[in-house]
Amino acid sequence: GAVVSQHPSWVICKSGTSVKIECRSLDFQATTMFWYRQFPKQSLMLMATSNEGSKATYEQGVEKDKFLINHASLTLSTLTVTSAHPEDSSFYICSAIQWGTEAFFGQGTRLTVV
């Protein structure tokens, strides 16, 4: 299947700092990328939908100024958690799709804010 690479896989940051997570589709051009968040023993919750060259669409309850998404190319989307707080600690996962196919997921990023 297609490969989606997410980096970093684990990051610890101080409260108040910003963290950038990258999501790359390695062997295909992704028309759309999605960002999910998963809390322990919970489902993957969709945060936002990102189309190349346009503004991301955020789900209700997700602060767009806090979770900045940039989708500058068909192979790269970034999620920046700004002014991170301990409650932002979670597992963040990106996924990418080509036109009409199933979604492929990155390996996820474990964010711990201390």
Place this chain on the structure above:
Amino acid sequence: DQQVKQNSPSLSVQEGRISILNCDYTNSMFDYFLWYKKYPAEGPTFLISISSIKDKNEDGRFTVFLNKSAKHLSLHIVPSQPGDSAVYFCAARGNQAGTALIFGKGTTLSVSS
């Protein structure tokens, strides 16, 4: 309001027997359904999918059944193997290209040898 529901948080099965994981959905606009397998601290791995125009799709040991009238789908794994132990997520999406997957809460499958 949860659009995709997996009501069983866990399932334990003996090696060699059949594992049946269930999923219900509420949104009649969903027309494509997928099952993902996930290990802790990793991204989900695609297992099998089914379009709403079918009622069954089979791939090796994995078979997905779809009952549109009941808005219910199930994943059958037979024979189950210890390596199948993981969290299984049911996901669904609408018929518009580029729509996101909506996930259930997952079912933790434990296969004992």
